[in-house]
Amino acid sequence: MSEIELFTALEGGSITSPKGFKSGGLHCGLKKTDRNDLGVILCEVPATAAAVYTTNIFQAAPLKVTRESLANGTLQAIIVNSGNANACTGEQGEADAYEMRAAAAQHLGVELNDVAVASTGVIGELLKMDCVRSGIAALPEKLDGGAAGAEEFCQAILTTDLVKKEIAVKVLVGGVEVTIAGAAKGSGMIHPNMATMLGFMTTDADISAEDLHSLLRSATNVTFNMITVDGDTSTNDMLVSMASGLAGNEKLTRLHPDWDAFAAGFTYVCQRLAKAIARDGEGATHLIEVQVNGAVHDEAAAAIAKTVVGSSLVKSAIFGADANWGRIIAAVGRAGVPVSPERVNISLGDIEVLLHSKPVVFDEEKALAYLQKSETVLITVDLHDGTGKATAWGCDLTYDYVRINAAYRT
Amino acid sequence: MSEIELFTALEGGSITSPKGFKSGGLHCGLKKTDRNDLGVILCEVPATAAAVYTTNIFQAAPLKVTRESLANGTLQAIIVNSGNANACTGEQGEADAYEMRAAAAQHLGVELNDVAVASTGVIGELLKMDCVRSGIAALPEKLDGGAAGAEEFCQAILTTDLVKKEIAVKVLVGGVEVTIAGAAKGSGMIHPNMATMLGFMTTDADISAEDLHSLLRSATNVTFNMITVDGDTSTNDMLVSMASGLAGNEKLTRLHPDWDAFAAGFTYVCQRLAKAIARDGEGATHLIEVQVNGAVHDEAAAAIAKTVVGSSLVKSAIFGADANWGRIIAAVGRAGVPVSPERVNISLGDIEVLLHSKPVVFDEEKALAYLQKSETVLITVDLHDGTGKATAWGCDLTYDYVRINAAYRT
Known part of the structure; x- marks a missing residue:
């Protein structure tokens, strides 16, 4: 892995590891339990910022407000609630989102925009604004620049997630240490399409908004856009990135000799968060990684990888520890991209099950053991049609997915 | 319903109701239980025939053989096995499919083609040809021109299906009674794409192969291509239609005054079978019907209807009797077709839940009762963007879907 030389994972790192960031969270009453449901990230200076949003036609009110704020390319605070999406809530919902922004600006002492x-x-339910108002008023005293504040924030953004998702890395830019961190939530309504969860990235790098935005987009394409839990794309999801510029590095541009290292570290943070979301898919017991090689081009490989990892039949088979490669090849064949049907190889882990599109006699006991015992199940598909490759991540389909989603509102 | 005047459902009708057809089935040893696994439909004359096939790139060996036989536009027999798809079985699989055809031709006394x-x-498993050979040899004595033979055939084509799917209708063509019948199987790996199950249609109408084929395609588009169980498209599926011409009607063409009646009856048979497949979706407890009106065109309506009915979150909510219309509108918004986000109405049965994209306060008790007690759950989406409309069918996502598919091979 050449990437290991480019950046270093930060043990115990969090979104407050980059210089200039504080965060916090609390329970204001939107969730029925006493779990945190309101969180904030605050930068001590206006940060260079960029975001990507859901492609769903029905975009929730907060997305409109965030787009407006981001028009000038800077952000100083992000206010997040869980327990209510404020989507399909009409004019009142928009007014509520604007009020959330105004209240946060007032209590945190930052510009509205x-x-x-x-x-x-x-x-489709209106926010309980009494809870939100009192919560935002109480947030400033919860702000903390250490791991504790990040922990409270991470808890505040979770819905059906079982675990928080957080990672930080260090990169040298012109000899100066730069930190990149991210936190995310998401375990249902997750499908490959621009920004399919809530994700928040912080860095202390000095970088332009344009470069940050283009990096955010390219990193998203190979990470967050390559995961699926259930094929559903939310109305609310966004990935927001803030760069405080306080690391003191030479300004990063695409021409900087350390751009590649920074981009690799940034993408690694996105990938780790994306995989964590897939692993924490509602009801999941396995992370599934599908690597497709030898496709006619990368886009075809991506389409195939996403189709396989999104197949309910493949997902159910993995849950059942059933090496049912027939479902894998059936998914390859319906991905809607060119594939030569005679030369497909498929492996589960290192167990070859299909060679040149013909079944291989394999050790069923070994396959059963691999599927039962592996935290991550690796499916490799080699097409021998070209040099296109892609990796997608998902999770198995279990009784618990059904249980969770049959009773989400109630 | 004007259609009721065009044709009449045939009480107790089956694929042997049209003149000239016999059928039968038996257990030859491909299924582990003693259920039938080999079936045949025989016409007493070479029948005008047409078929549509799966769009999956990996097409099973039998499809190759059937395409060859159908090149001349006639069929006299269909031999079907369940318990083994003979897909991804290489040259041996092809040889086995050809041998099935040869053995059936020999024992039934019909032309190979x-x-x-x-x-x-x-x-991915080779057929047990010993079982198939002895089964085909024993099939002629099982042939029956009544309901009993059709029953044995219907049982022989089932896999995880819980119920057989069979229907027949009568139509007058130039004053002469013509019968149209169909049988189908399918409850998993079902997704809107040309011919996503096994379906067999018989009629005694006199009709050209070209007209039969074009009718088969247009009927499939609004019926079998509008159902989804799990989004997976099989390697094997086909819909085959045989017309014996023995009814004695004036030859049907698109210009015949009774063409519309015949087409309506034919489409009705397809629709009933398609809905029966969706209702019998693996683990399903409800049939879900999604009607989309007011889309920019029919294709957009179809895309939206299929996206909603295929959403795992919508399917889980229906299982849980949760009137969670937020998931419905989220699915509408990710269907990939134009929708004006401000004027969408959604109803569950006759309960309006969204009006002009804003939540309606509805009676949750009434909605719960509707979702719990209705065999068929109707979701209506009105877009107010144009005149495009479409209907799609699917089923809820339940614990049993996961149970069935976590342990299919084993």
Whole structure:
């Protein structure tokens, strides 16, 4: 892995590891349990910022507000609630999102246009604004520049997630240490399409908004856009990135000799968060990684990888520890991209099950053991049609997915 | 319903109701239980025939053989096995499919090129040809021109299906009674794409192969291509239609005054079978019907209807009797077709839940009762963007879907 030389994972790192960031969270009353449901990230200076949003036609009110705030390319605070998506809530919902922004700006002492708003939870119900108002008023005293503040924030953005998702790395830019960190939530309504969860990235790098945005987009394409839990794309999801510029590095541009290292570290943070979301897919017991090689081009490889990892039949088979490669090849064949049907190889881990599109007699006991015992199940598909490759991540389909989603609102 | 005047459902009708058809089935040893796994439909004359096939790139061996037989536009027999799909079985699989055809031709006394072959079941395992050979040899004595033969055939084509799917209607063509019938199997790996199950249609109408084929295609588009169980498209599926011409009607063409009646009856048979497949979706407890009106065109309506009915989150909510319309609108918004986000109405049965994209306060008790007690759950989406409309069918996602598919091979 050449990437290991480019950046270093930061043990115990969090979104407050980059210089200039504080965060916090609390329970304001939107969730029925006493779990945190309101969180904030604050930068001590207006940060260079960029975001990508869901492609769903029905975009929740907070996305409109965040787009407005981001028009000037800077953000200083992000206010997030869970428990209610503030989506399909009409004019009142928009007014509520604007009020969240205004209240956060007032209590945090930052410009209105430097506040992003994000919401996640049930669609179509109005926010309990009394809770939100008192919560935002209480947030400033919860702000903390260490791991504790990040922990409270991470808890505040979760819905059906079982675990928080957080990672930080260090990169040298012109000899100066730069930190990149991210936190994310998401375990249902997750499907490959621009920004399919809530994700928040912080860095202390000095970088332009344009370069940050283009890096965010390219990193998203190979990470967050390559995961699927259930094929559903939310109305609310966004990935927001803030760069405080406080590391003191030479300004990063695409021409800087350390751009590749920074981009690799940034993409690694996205990939780790994306995989964590897939692993924490609702009800999941396995992370599934599908690597497709030898496709006619990368886009075809991506389409195939996403189709395989999104197949309900493949997902059920992995849950059942059944080496049912027939479902894998059936998914390859319906991905809608060119494939030569006579030369496909498929492996589960290092167990070859199909060679040149013909079944290989394999050790069923070994396959059963691999599927039962592996935290991550690796499916490799070699097409021998070209040099296109892609990796997608997902999770198995279990009784618990059905249980969780048969009773989400109630 | 004007259609009721055009044709009449035939009480107790079956694929042997049209003149000239016999059928039968038996257990030859491909299924582990003693259920039938080999079936045949025989016409007493070479029948005008047409078929549509799966769009999956990996097409099973029987499809190749059937395409060859159908090149001359006639069929006299269809031999079908369940328990093994004979897919991804290489040259041996092809040889086996050809041998099935040859054996059926020999034992039934028909031309080699008038035999279609269909298989369904597990992918990637070679057929037990000893069982198939002795089964085909024993099939002629099982042939029956009444309901009993059709029953044995219907049982022989089932896999994880819980119920047989069979229907017949009568139509007057130039004053002469014509019968149209169909039988189908399918409850998993079902997704809107040309011919996503095994389906067999018989009629005694006199009709050209070209007209039969074009009718088969147009009927499939609004019926079998509008159902989804799990989004997976099989390697094996086909819909084959045989017309014996023995009804004695004036030859049907598109210009015949009774063409519309015949087409309506034919489409009705397809629709009933398609809905029966969706209702019998693996583990399903409800049929879900999604009607989309007011789309920019019919294709957009179809894309939206299929996206909603295929959403794992919508399917789980229906299982849980949760009137979670937020998931419905989220699915509408990711269907990939134009929708004006401000004027969408959604109803569950006759309960309006969204009006002009804003939540309606509805009676949750009434909605719960509707979702719990309705065999068929109707979701209506009105877009107010144009005149495009479409209907799609699917089923809820349940614990049993996961149970069935976590342990299919084993």
